[in-house]
Structures are given as structure tokens and as C-alpha cells.
Amino acid sequence: MNFNVDESGFYGEFGGAFIPEMMYPNIKELREQYLKILADKSFQDELRLLLKDYAGRPTPLYRSARLSGLYNTNIFLKREDLAHTGAHKINNTIGQILIAQRLGKTRIIAETGAGQHGVATATVCALKGLKCVVYMGKLDVERQQPNVLRMKMLGAEVVPVYSGNMTLKDATNEAIRDWINNPVDTHYIIGSVVGPHPYPDMVTRLQAVISEEMKWQLKEHTGKEEPDYIIACVGGGSNAAGSFYHYLDKPKVKLIAVEASGKGVDSGESAATMVLGRPGVLHGSRTMLMQDEDGQVIEPYSISAGLDYPGIGPMHSFLFKTGRVIFDHATDDEALKAAFQLTRTDGIIPALESAHALALLNKIKFKPDDVVVVNLSGRGDKDLATYMKYLDSFI
Numbered sequence: 347m348n349f350n351v352d353e354s355g356f357y358g359e360f361g362g363a364f365i366p367e368m369m370y371p372n373i374k375e376l377r378e379q380y381l382k383i384l385a386d387k388s389f390q391d392e393l394r395l396l397l398k399d400y401a402g403r404p405t406p407l408y409r410s411a412r413l414s415g416l417y418n419t420n421i422f423l424k425r426e427d428l429a430h431t432g433a434h435k436i437n438n439t440i441g442q443i444l445i446a447q448r449l450g451k452t453r454i455i456a457e458t459g460a461g462q463h464g465v466a467t468a469t470v471c472a473l474k475g476l477k478c479v480v481y482m483g484k485l486d487v488e489r490q491q492p493n494v495l496r497m498k499m500l501g502a503e504v505v506p507v508y509s510g511n512m513t514l515k516d517a518t519n520e521a522i523r524d525w526i527n528n529p530v531d532t533h534y535i536i537g538s539v540v541g542p543h544p545y546p547d548m549v550t551r552l553q554a555v556i557s558e559e560m561k562w563q564l565k566e567h568t569g570k571e572e573p574d575y576i577i578a579c580v581g582g583g584s585n586a587a588g589s590f591y592h593y594l595d596k597p598k599v600k601l602i603a604v605e606a607s608g609k610g611v612d613s614g615e616s617a618a619t620m621v622l623g624r625p626g627v628l629h630g631s632r633t634m635l636m637q638d639e640d641g642q643v644i645e646p647y648s649i650s651a652g653l654d655y656p657g658i659g660p661m662h663s664f665l666f667k668t669g670r671v672i673f674d675h676a677t678d679d680e681a682l683k684a685a686f687q688l689t690r691t692d693g694i695i696p697a698l699e700s701a702h703a704l705a706l707l708n709k710i711k712f713k714p715d716d717v718v719v720v721n722l723s724g725r726g727d728k729d730l731a732t733y734m735k736y737l738d739s740f741i
């Protein structure tokens with residue numbers, strides 16, 4: 347089965363480019379150029395060099411002896427938490443800034459919710475000396491002060507958005523408006539495998555470096571490239587897409603995506619799109635979406651800001667529908683428990699997002715000779731305030 351995007355930007359019934367007509371020239375330019383640029387040798391050389399010397403790749407594949415003992419199997423952590431800026435997001439922003447430069451763009455815009463994508467974008471703009479404008483809902487600006495300060499220190503202009511709920515969706519609308527008004531000099535860096543074609547495919551290809559490394563790293567550790575399981579958390583789906591990519595056509599490798607079920611799938615406070623959603627159009631693509639009977643988007647909830655998204659990338663909707671990827675979920679409590687466990691077994695404080703993937707270790711019955719890879723998408727420094735609230739309940 348082919349899981350790649352087709353010529354018109356679809357994965358089966360999902361994907362496409364449902365955009366305002368005014369945005370069409372920008373998307374058309376990107377669609378015509380991105381594969382050529384990605385294949386270009388000078389692009390690849392510069393990308394590889396920056397990923398290595400600037401972002402710190404390859405990130406290690408680390409066998410946790412204590413988790414392996416605890417679950418009586420072989421558990422490896424892919425350490426995206428060790429990448430520069432503390433998560434996998436830098437893989438995408440480095441790639442997109444190099445694409446923007448080759449398209450002759452001098453100004454970068456982005457939207458951000460929790461601020462992690464804003465920081466990764468501001469970082470590469472500083473690196474390349476490009477002007478950077480980050481749209482952020484007013485409410486998020488207040489909630490995410492440390493990341494706002496980081497972006498400012500990096501030289502980005504953070505624009506608070508006062509419309510709607512003053513959160514991510516509203517910031518996205520504002521970024522789109524900006525792009526329509528500045529089609530010539532500006533590139534819009536989207537932070538996950540969402541948005542109109544070609545973004546889902548472009549971001550997937552940039553994150554695919556994760557599974558590309560996994561293959562030779564697993565071979566070194568275990569003698570074969572293929573694990574039995576790969577487990578990754580899903581917000582929009584970019585770290586999962588990157589860690590699954592080179593194994594999509596290897597049916598023996600079980601791929602498990604973990605959504606955030608917040609306070610429980612039936613609690614009304616959840617972000618488990620695959621359980622609660624149905625097809626609809628969000629941010630320019632047709633995908634699974636949490637919506638009410640009138641098609642209005644339902645506000646998602648998760649303790650983890652990075653998983654708090656009502657949709658999911660269109661490729662994931664297709665992987666779900668075809669059954670190639672198993673979608674499961676973990677609650678706030680299950681993620682917190684897993685985060686405190688890893689901290690005490692391995693001395694690694696994971697991002698709350700990544701802790702949802704770790705929580706799945708409790709839900710699967712592994713065999714002693716199974717090889718299990720958990721993608722540790724990010725580090726937990728940003729989540730310390732949340733963790734401290736629960737310290738007494740989980741230790």
C-alpha cells in the first residue's frame with residue numbers, strides 16, 4: 347500500500363488544499379518548488395551540516411536498562427529531547443528556513459500555541475538573520491511567558507492576537523491574513539504535518555530524519571533495522587510521522603500513535619481526535635476533526651499544550667483509516683505517572699507530550715525479545731511548573 351501523498355495533495359480522502367483563493371499563489375509556488383529544493387544537492391548538504399553541527403544530530407538511540415527490566419522487554423528511547431531547543435521541532439524549522447531562502451524570502455511568519463514552535467522558528471531566523479513575526483493568541487501570550495521571552499530574546503516580534511478565543515486557532519487566522527498580504531517576501535513556517543498541501547508532506551519529509559537514524563542505530567544495537575514497535579505521541583503528528591516514515595512499508599513493525607485523552611475520552615475534556623472526531627476541514631486540509639453537529643470545532647483539552655489540538659495531520663487520518671497505524675490514547679494522569687517514572691528510572695525529565703507515548707508501555711503486553719522504540723519528542727524543562735503541582739501525588 348502507498349502511504350505517500352498523491353499529485354493533488356491527497357492521502358486517500360484526506361488532505362488537499364482548502365484555502366482562500368487569495369492564498370493560492372503562495373501555496374502554488376511552494377507546491378511547485380518544494381520537491382525540487384528538497385532533492386537539490388546544495389540544499390541537502392547545508393541541511394545535513396546544520397542538523398549535525400547546529401541541532402546536534404544524530405540524536406542518540408538509548409536503551410533504558412531499567413525500563414527494559416521493568417517491562418521485561420527491550421526498550422529504546424529516541425532522544426529528540428537532546429536536539430537544540432529541546433524537541434524535534436527544530437528538524438522542521440531548519441529545513442523550512444533553508445527552503446524559504448531558496449525561494450528568495452526575507453521574512454518569516456509563524457503561529458504558535460504553547461510557544462515551542464515559535465521558539466524553534468525564532469531560533470532559525472536568528473541563525474539566518476531573517477525577520478521573524480510570530481502570531482500568538484493573547485491568552486497564550488499570558489500563559490506561556492518563558493517562551494514569549496525566549497522568542498523576544500531571539501529577536502522575533504511576538505504579535506498578540508485578540509480575536510476569537512485568543513488562542514492558537516485565532517493566531518493561525520492572523521498568520522494566514524499576513525501571508526495573503528505579503529505573498530512575495532514572506533514564507534509561513536507551519537510547525538506540524540498539518541495545513542494545506544504541500545505542508546503535511548514537506549514537514550513529514552523533514553522529520554523523517556528521525557526514522558532514518560533509527561534504522562542504522564537499531565542495527566548497531568540489535569543487529570537489525572526493524573523494531574517490533576514504535577510508539578510516538580500525536581498532537582498535529584509531526585514527531586510521529588517522522589519516526590514512522592521509513593517503516594510505513596514494513597508491515598511487521600507495529601506503529602502506535604498516542605493521542606491525549608485529557609481527563610478521559612468521555613469526560614468532555616479530551617484531545618483524542620481519532621476517537622471523538624469525524625472527517626471535516628481544518629486549517630486547509632480534510633482530516634479527522636473534533637466537531638459538533640453543526641461542524642463547529644470542539645475545543646480540545648490536554649494537560650500538555652503540544653497535544654491540545656482538535657485535528658490531526660491528514661496522513662495520520664489515512665494511516666488510521668487503513669489500519670497501518672494503531673491509534674491509542676493516554677490521560678493526563680497516565681502521562682504524569684509515566685513522566686515521574688522515567689525521571690526516577692533514568693534521570694530524564696520528559697516533555698509532557700512525550701510522556702503520553704511512555705504511558706503506552708503500561709497498555710501493551712510485550713514479549714521478552716521484542717524491540718520497542720519510544721520517540722522521546724522533547725524535554726520537560728518547559729513543564730516543570732506543571733510537574734511540581736503533582737510531585738506529591740506521583741512520587
Ligand SMILES: *Cc1c(COP(=O)(O)O)cnc(C)c1O
Pocket residue numbers: 433434435462537538539579580581582583584585586652653697699700723724725
Ligand atoms: C509540539 C510538540 C509535540 C506535538 O507536535 P507533533 O507535531 O504531534 O509532533 C510533541 N512533543 C513535543 C515535545 C512538542 O514540543
